[in-house]
Amino acid sequence: MLGIHTTPKENLNTPSAEMTHGTPKSSVPNDLHMANFVFVRRDTRRKPLQSPYDGPYQVIHPGNKTFQLLIGEQDTVSIDILKPAHLDINSPVQVAQSPNRGRPRQITPSLDKEQSPKNRVTTRLGRTIKTPSRFQRQSTVLGWGAM
Structure with a gap:
């Protein structure tokens, strides 16, 4: 059984396994080389309802195998993952921006009167203790605020 796939065909001079398990066929749309904007296919696992394509991105220079x-900046992409963007001429084109990477900036809150360093009470482990507002006057009278 294994010998059938490995023996070459006499009229083609290639084994039948090579004929069926060759390189994958890629189809390139006919109007890809004339497109001013393209979508780029994302070959990663997607979340539900997430688009398989990113873009549209502006074409700087089309080539035979790469565009x-x-x-964000000039990037070379294979034509196998491109799809022409058919956009409405009358509406303005919103070119997609590259995704932001890294952590988002943290906004530091301003210190209030209650959170100022001189009124802050901390434990031995470094945790800050904030007394409830109903005890604010009593804490200074009883000495809780000056621990």
């Missing part, structure tokens, strides 16, 4: 696109 140079403006994705």
Whole structure:
């Protein structure tokens, strides 16, 4: 059984396994080389309702196998993962920006009178203790605020 797939066909001079298990066929849309904007396919696992394509991105220079696109900066992308963007001429084109990377900036809150360093009470482990507002006057009278 294994010998059938490995023996070459006499009229083609190639084994039948090579004929069926060759390189994958990629189809390139006919109007891809004339497109000014393209979508780029994302080959990663997607969340539900997430689009398989990013873009549209502006084409800087089309080539035979690769395109140079403006994705934040100039980037070279294979034509196998591109799809032409058919956009309405009358509406303005919103070019997609590259995704922000890294952690978002943390906004530091301003210190209130209650949270100022001189009124702050901390435990031995470094945790701050904030007394409830109904005890604010009593804490200074009883000496809780000056621990």
